[in-house]
Each structure stands twice: as structure tokens, then as C-alpha cells.
Amino acid sequence: MLRALVVVAVFLGAVTTGALASNRLRLRQNTLKAMLASVNHISMRMEYTLEPLAALAHACKNDTTAVFFDAFAEKLKTEPNAHAAWADAMCYAKSVDPGFASLHREESKAFEEYALVLGRSGYRQQHKNASLLQEQLALIVSKAQEENLKKGRLYKSLGVLGGIAVAILLI
Amino acid sequence: MQLNETALWKRQISSVLPDKLNDMLAQIDDKLALEEVRIRAEQPLQLCCGGFDKLIYAAGGKPAATLEDCQEIVSRVTGHSIYAWEDELKHGFITLPGGYRVGLCGKAVKEGGGFSQFADFTSINIRISRACAGAADKVMRGLVRPNGHIYPALIISPPGCGKTTLLRDIARQLSYGGACGAGLKVSLIDERMELAGSVRGAALFDLGPRTDVLSGCGKPEGIRMAVRVLSPDVIITDELGGQDDAAAVEDAAFCGVVTIASAHVTDITALRKRLPLSALLYSGAIQRIILLGREDGRAGSIMEMYDGDLQPLQRRKGGVLCFERW
Numbered sequence: 371m372l373r374a375l376v377v378v379a380v381f382l383g384a385v386t387t388g389a390l391a392s393n394r395l396r397l398r399q400n401t402l403k404a405m406l407a408s409v410n411h412i413s414m415r416m417e418y419t420l421e422p423l424a425a426l427a428h429a430c431k432n433d434t435t436a437v438f439f440d441a442f443a444e445k446l447k448t449e450p451n452a453h454a455a456w457a458d459a460m461c462y463a464k465s466v467d468p469g470f471a472s473l474h475r476e477e478s479k480a481f482e483e484y485a486l487v488l489g490r491s492g493y494r495q496q497h498k499n500a501s502l503l504q505e506q507l508a509l510i511v512s513k514a515q516e517e518n519l520k521k522g523r524l525y526k527s528l529g530v531l532g533g534i535a536v537a538i539l540l541i
Numbered sequence: 542m543q544l545n546e547t548a549l550w551k552r553q554i555s556s557v558l559p560d561k562l563n564d565m566l567a568q569i570d571d572k573l574a575l576e577e578v579r580i581r582a583e584q585p586l587q588l589c590c591g592g593f594d595k596l597i598y599a600a601g602g603k604p605a606a607t608l609e610d611c612q613e614i615v616s617r618v619t620g621h622s623i624y625a626w627e628d629e630l631k632h633g634f635i636t637l638p639g640g641y642r643v644g645l646c647g648k649a650v651k652e653g654g655g656f657s658q659f660a661d662f663t664s665i666n667i668r669i670s671r672a673c674a675g676a677a678d679k680v681m682r683g684l685v686r687p688n689g690h691i692y693p694a695l696i697i698s699p700p701g702c703g704k705t706t707l708l709r710d711i712a713r714q715l716s717y718g719g720a721c722g723a724g725l726k727v728s729l730i731d732e733r734m735e736l737a738g739s740v741r742g743a744a745l746f747d748l749g750p751r752t753d754v755l756s757g758c759g760k761p762e763g764i765r766m767a768v769r770v771l772s773p774d775v776i777i778t779d780e781l782g783g784q785d786d787a788a789a790v791e792d793a794a795f796c797g798v799v800t801i802a803s804a805h806v807t808d809i810t811a812l813r814k815r816l817p818l819s820a821l822l823y824s825g826a827i828q829r830i831i832l833l834g835r836e837d838g839r840a841g842s843i844m845e846m847y848d849g850d851l852q853p854l855q856r857r858k859g860g861v862l863c864f865e866r867w
Contacts, residue, residue, distance in 0.1 A: 422620035450613040452621040493624040
């Protein structure tokens with residue numbers, strides 16, 4: 371009886387680990403897509419409304435990016451520049467949101483480079499800066515999508531197969 | 542809203558200054574009649590008061606502000622959004638809530654052969670804006686005709702002598718009415734958002750119940766727009782300068798609307814030489830000149846009042862206003 375319980379527990383553990391690894395890939399892809407949407411929105415709204423960054427951050431957040439943009443708008447009140455506010459907000463978002471925590475270093479670097487120029491120049495320069503990030507993100511998102519498709523399934527299958535293998539060994 | 546001036550300036554500008562500059566300002570007496578706070582990269586902080594100034598160094602005689610501090614101030618002043626203030630930056634200033642004008646100086650960036658805006662800001666001049674109820678008491682009698690109508694007037698002085706404060710109180714008094722008769726419809730053309738201290742269009746200073754504020758709009762367009770759509774009795778605007786401004790004032794006068802404005806002019810001789818402004822005297826669009834200056838270093842002293850022929854009013858036989866043309 372005890373052995374049966376251990377086998378089931380090990381099997382479920384392996385499946386869950388595989389699912390979590392797969393889910394992390396999906397979350398990363400979703401977060402990147404949501405950030406791309408928010409950056410597009412900011413760039414467009416900046417052109418038409420000339421609202422300050424704090425207002426843009428509130429207006430252009432979505433369900434996924436709210437955790438980051440709310441913190442960004444808040445940090446803008448105290449930080450000496452937008453870059454510092456962005457870095458602080460990203461740090462906070464990574465600590466509380468698994469989607470942001472799953473971002474890779476190269477993705478964080480792309481955002482950081484965008485934030486370096488954010489709000490520090492005229493509209494035309496801002497537009498160019500946003501276009502650069504949009505291009506980078508589009509590439510990153512397509513890679514993340516591919517990775518999610520390939521590795522996501524792989525991790526799930528590995529979890530199930532690994533679980534079955536360990537269960538057989540235990541039996 | 543009437544502003545309580547004591548230490549208000551500290552609160553108003555502290556949000557845009559780095560902590561170390563706020564610490565320096567915290568040691569300044571709240572009741573000091575401060576006119577300007579000047580911040581320069583690698584230089585001490587300069588506080589300009591009535592007739593004297595004060596240089597404040599950081600500990601050890603070091604400069605009060607660095608180049609980074611200046612960039613940080615500009616970033617804070619613009620809400621970290623320089624793109625939202627491009628037009629203002631082209632003119633070299635941004636107005637803070639409360640009407641505090643932040644003048645900027647740095648490396649000029651050219652675009653299409655002309656000046657576009659500043660980059661690498663190295664000097665910042667924060668002018669402390671004040672509401673001074675009663676500032677216009679001494680000039681109101683000179684602005685009212687015997688029949689109760691208002692003379693079109695130009696307030697002149699070198700920079701920093703209180704023109705804006707005086708204009709603000711004239712607007713308030715005309716709008717409320719009372720000493721100058723019934724309240725009048727006043728249109729305030731506030732190009733630099735300094736006169737009304739507008740925050741999102743709402744005037745921060747008390748400008749009276751009959752005052753419409755057109756803020757952020759160029760003077761010539763603003764004056765013509767006000768005449769067309771606001772049917773004002775009096776138009777008040779700051780810092781007339783070019784031909785376009787003068788032409789708009791003249792147009793308003795021909796439409797029967799009185800303009801009271803200010804201009805950066807040192808004295809009557811200089812006024813005669815500024816053709817767009819002196820043309821207003823000849824056309825009758827301006828019939829009173831108020832010369833402001835500093836007495837014992839204090840701004841806001843009325844040095845002289847002149848009529849449309851540039852004759853001092855006080856020296857006229859028979860009193861101040863009895864022999865006027867209108």
C-alpha cells in the first residue's frame with residue numbers, strides 16, 4: 371500500500387515538474403507579448419496625446435503588465451530619471467510575478483536599453499527608440515513562441531515519461 | 542485659491558530638486574523674499590532676493606550642483622517626459638504648477654538650420670511666483686476713466702520688477718469690481734502659464750469670478766480668439782514684444798476691447814525705440830504706461846505713470862485723470 375502511494379506521488383511529482391517547466395515557457399512568451407503590446411500602445415499614445423510617462427504607464431498597461439507599469443509609474447515619482455524607475459520596477463515585477471521572473475537576460479537587456487532613452491528626448495527620438503525595441507521584441511517573441519512549442523511539449527512528455535520510468539523502477 | 546506664500550515656494554519646488562539641494566534650501570529662512578533660485582552645474586546655488594543675492598556652497602566649499610543634478614532637475618520638471626514639453630523647451634522655459642517659471646540653459650540643438658531646443662542643461666533658473674492681493678491698489682485709480690471705463694495700459698520694466706504680479710492683481714481687481722466700478726469680463730491670455738499658474742487649465746491664483754484664462758496659447762492667436770469667442774471687456778496678457786503681438790492688441794482695440802499688458806522695456810526712451818510698442822501709443826491702443834522699478838532693491842515699485850503722449854500723469858495740472866482725452 372505504502373509503495374503504491376510512493377509510486378503515485380513520484381509519478382505526480384515528475385508530471386508536475388514537467389508541466390511547471392512547460393508553463394514557465396508559456397508565461398515568458400505571454401509576458402513578452404503583453405510587454406510588446408504595451409510598448410506599442412505607449413508609442414502610439416505618446417504621439418497623439420503627449421501625456422507624461424506616468425500617465426502613459428497607467429493608460430497602456432494590460433492585465434499581464436499591470437504589475438510592472440503600476441510600479442513604474444510609482445517609481446517615477448521618486449527616482450531621478452525614467453531609467454532608474456524602470457530598473458526598480460522591473461526588479462519588483464521579477465520578484466512578485468512569475469512571468470517577469472521568467473524573462474531571460476537578453477530580454478531584460480533590451481528593455482533596459484529602451485529605458486535608457488525613455489522620456490529623455492523629443493518625440494521623434496522616442497518613436498525611434500520604441501521602434502527599435504518593437505523590432506527586437508518581435509524577434510524575441512517569435513523565438514519564445516517556437517521554444518514554447520518545442521520545449522513545452524518536450525518538458526511535459528519528459529515529466530510523464532520520467533514519472534512512468536521511476537514508477538516502474540519502484541514497482 | 543489664495544496662496545499662503547510663507548514657505549510655499551519650498552514645498553512647490555522641492556519635488557523637482559535633488560535631495561541635497563532641498564537640504565540646502567531647508568536651511569533658508571521661510572520668510573526670505575526670494576525671487577529666484579539659480580542652479581548652475583559645478584557652481585554654488587544662487588538665491589536672488591530683493592536687491593541682494595546669496596551664494597550657497599556644498600560642504601567643504603564644493604559646488605552645490607553637478608551636471609547630473611541639472612539633468613535630474615529637468616527630468617523631474619518634465620515628469621521624466623521631455624517629449625511632452627518640446628514646444629516649451631523651444632522657448633527655453635517650463636512652467637511648474639503654481640506658476641513657477643523654470644528657465645533653462647544649456648547646449649543649443651539646431652534642427653533645419655534653426656534653434657530646436659536645449660540639451661545638456663547646465664543652468665536652471667526657478668522664478669518664484671507670488672500672488673500679492675492689493676499689489677495693484679496704487680495703479681487702479683490711474684487705469685479707470687472718469688466714466689468708469691478702463692484705459693488700455695502697458696506695464697513696463699526691466700525683468701524681475703513685478704510686472705506679472707501687478708498684472709495678476711489688476712486682473713483680479715477688474716474681475717471682482719469694487720473700487721474700479723462693476724466687475725468686468727476679463728480674458729487672461731497666459732502664454733507661459735505663469736500669470737494664472739495654471740495646472741491642467743485651472744488657475745491656481747485668485748483671478749476673480751469673471752476671468753477666463755486662455756493658457757498655453759500664443760498671444761496674437763489668443764487675443765484674436767478671445768475677442769471672437771469670449772467677448773471680453775478687458776484682455777490681460779504678459780510680455781508683449783513683436784509686431785504680431787502689437788498687431789493683435791491693435792485689432793482688439795479697434796474691436797473695442799481694452800488690453801492691459803506688460804513688456805520688457807527699461808524706460809520711456811527705450812519704449813519710444815521699440816517700434817511695435819510705440820506704434821500702439823500712436824494708434825491709441827495703449828493710453829497708459831506704468832513704469833515699474835526697484836526701490837531699495839525691492840521689486841514692484843511704481844516709478845511713474847504716463848499717459849498716451851508719454852507725459853507723466855502726476856505732473857499734470859489739475860490732478861491725475863481729469864484732463865484726459867477720453
